[in-house]
Amino acid sequence: MSFAYLTIRDRLPQILTKVIDTVHRNKNKFFEDNGEEGVEAEKKALSFFSKLRNEIQTDKPVLPLTDNQSDTELWNQYLDYQKTLLNKGETPSWFKSPWLYVECYMYRRIQEGLVLSPPISEYDVFREGKTESFFQSQPAIIALCTYLQELKNNVANLSENQKKEELSKLLQVCLWGNKCDLSISGGLDNSQKFSILSSLESFMPFILVNDMESVWAVLSGSKNLESGKELMKRVDIVLDNAGFELITDFVLADALLSLRLASEVHFHAKCMPWFVSDTTKHDFNWTIKHLQAANHKWMSKCGVNWKENLQRSCWIYHEHLFWTLPHEFCMMAQTAPDLYSELQKSDLVIFKGDLNYRKLTGDRKWEFTVPFFQALTTFHPAPLCSIRTLKADVQVGLKPGVGEQLSSNEPDWMISGKYGVVQLSTSV
Numbered sequence: 410m411s412f413a414y415l416t417i418r419d420r421l422p423q424i425l426t427k428v429i430d431t432v433h434r435n436k437n438k439f440f441e442d443n444g445e446e447g448v449e450a451e452k453k454a455l456s457f458f459s460k461l462r463n464e465i466q467t468d469k470p471v472l473p474l475t476d477n478q479s480d481t482e483l484w485n486q487y488l489d490y491q492k493t494l495l496n497k498g499e500t501p502s503w504f505k506s507p508w509l510y511v512e513c514y515m516y517r518r519i520q521e522g523l524v525l526s527p528p529i530s531e532y533d534v535f536r537e538g539k540t541e542s543f544f545q546s547q548p549a550i551i552a553l554c555t556y557l558q559e560l561k562n563n564v565a566n567l568s569e570n571q572k573k574e575e576l577s578k579l580l581q582v583c584l585w586g587n588k589c590d591l592s593i594s595g596g597l598d599n600s601q602k603f604s605i606l607s608s609l610e611s612f613m614p615f616i617l618v619n620d621m622e623s624v625w626a627v628l629s630g631s632k633n634l635e636s637g638k639e640l641m642k643r644v645d646i647v648l649d650n651a652g653f654e655l656i657t658d659f660v661l662a663d664a665l666l667s668l669r670l671a672s673e674v675h676f677h678a679k680c681m682p683w684f685v686s687d688t689t690k691h692d693f694n695w696t697i698k699h700l701q702a703a704n705h706k707w708m709s710k711c712g713v714n715w716k717e718n719l720q721r722s723c724w725i726y727h728e729h730l731f732w733t734l735p736h737e738f739c740m741m742a743q744t745a746p747d748l749y750s751e752l753q754k755s756d757l758v759i760f761k762g763d764l765n766y767r768k769l770t771g772d773r774k775w776e777f778t779v780p781f782f783q784a785l786t787t788f789h790p791a792p793l794c795s796i797r798t799l800k801a802d803v804q805v806g807l808k809p810g811v812g813e814q815l816s817s818n819e820p821d822w823m824i825s826g827k828y829g830v831v832q833l834s835t836s837v
C-alpha cells in the first residue's frame with residue numbers, strides 16, 4: 410500500500426476529525442466573541458467539515474471552490490487542468506487524483522469552510538496544536554537561544570574555519586527541526602523534547618545528501634576581490650513549520666547576520682493555516698513576541714533582537730498565495746511571476762521541509778540518482794537549497810545504489826523522518 414493511499418484513507422480523515430473536535434470544543438469561545446452568530450457559525454463550519462470528511466472517505470469528486478477569494482479562480486482552473494489529464498468522462502476524485510494536489514486541496518477546503526462561516530472566518534483551527542507544540546519544546550528552545558547568544562558574544566574571535574563549522578551546525582539544527590511537523594503525526598504531539606545540539610554528531614550518518622560545504626562557499630564568497638569590500642548578500646528562507654522548527658530558522662537567520670554571511674534575510678510564510686503546523690503571519694509574530702516576554706534571559710534577548718531585526722529591515726517578512734496553491738514550483742514563473750522575480754533577487758533561497766521538496770521536484774517518481782538540478786526542471790530562480798527530512802516518497806541526487814540499499818533494509822526510510830538532506834542547486 411502506498412503512503413499516498415494511506416494518507417488519503419487514514420491521515421486526512423484523522424486530521425479532519427481533530428479539526429471538528431477543536432471547533433466543537435471552542436463553541437463557548439465563539440459564543441463569548443460573537444454571541445448567537447458565533448454559535449450558528451460553529452454549526453455551519455462543523456457540518457461543512459463533516460461533509461468534507463465524508464467526501465474523502467467515499468471517494469467523491471473534487472469540487473470547485475465557491476468562496477470567492479483571490480485564489481479561488483486559480484484553484485478552479487487547476488481542477489479543470491486535472492480533468493484534462495483524465496480520460497473523457499472521468500472526474501478527479503480523492504483517490505483518483507495526484508496525491509500532492511488533493512492533500513493541498515484538503516487544507517484549502519478547510520479554509521473555504523471557515524470563509525463561508527462568518528464571523529469565525531479568521532479562526533485558525535490548528536493554532537492550539539501549534540502553541541502547545543511550542544510550549545512542549547521549551548527546553549530545546551532555551552538551549553538553542555543560549556547557544557546562539559554565546560556564539561554572538563564570541564563571533565569576533567572565530568576563524569573562517571570555525572565560522573564554517575558554526576554554519577554547518579546550525580544548518581543541521583534547522584534540518585532536524587523539520588522532524589517536528591504536526592501533519593505527519595496527524596496533529597498529535599511531535600515536539601522537540603530535549604536539546605538537539607548534543608545529538609548532531611550521532612545524526613550525521615542519516616544525512617543522505619550533504620551539501621553544507623557548498624552552501625558555505627555560496628555564502629562566504631562575499632568579498633569583492635578588487636575593492637576588498639564586503640558585498641551585501643540576501644538569503645531567503647521559505648518557511649515550513651511553526652514551533653521548534655521556526656525557532657531553528659530564526660536562529661540560523663540571526664547567525665547568518667552575525668557571521669556576516671548575509672546582510673538581509675527574507676522570510677516567506679503561508680497566508681492561511683496550512684498542513685497543520687505551517688507558519689502563518691500570526692505564528693511568526695506570536696513567536697517573536699512570546700520570546701521577548703519570556704522569563705528566561707537568553708530567550709527574551711533573542712526575542713528582542715529579532716524584533717529589532719524586523720524594525721531595521723534586515724529581516725523582512727513576505728506572504729504570497731502561491732505557497733498555498735497545489736502547483737509545483739516549476740509553474741511559479743508563469744503562475745506567480747512577481748514571486749519568481751522576487752526570488753531572483755536572492756543569493757540563496759532555502760526551502761524548508763518536505764512539502765517544499767515535493768513541490769520542487771514535482772512529486773514525481775524520479776530515479777534516486779537523477780541530479781537535483783534536473784528534477785527542478787525549469788525552476789532555477791537563484792541558487793537554492795532544500796533542507797528537509799524525508800516524509801514522502803520522492804528523493805533525487807543520491808549516489809548509485811544508496812536508495813536501493815535503504816529500500817531493502819528499511820522499507821519506510823522515505824517516510825519516517827529519520828533521514829534528511831541539505832541539497833543545493835547552484836545553477837541559475
Ligand code: F6P
Nearest residue numbers: 590592593762763764765800801
Ligand atoms: O506525508 C507526510 C506529509 O503530510 C507530506 O504530505 C508533506 O509533504 C509533509 O508531511 C509535511 O511535512 P513538512 O512540514 O516537512 O513539509
Ligand code: MG
Nearest residue numbers: 590649650684
Ligand atoms: Mg509543514
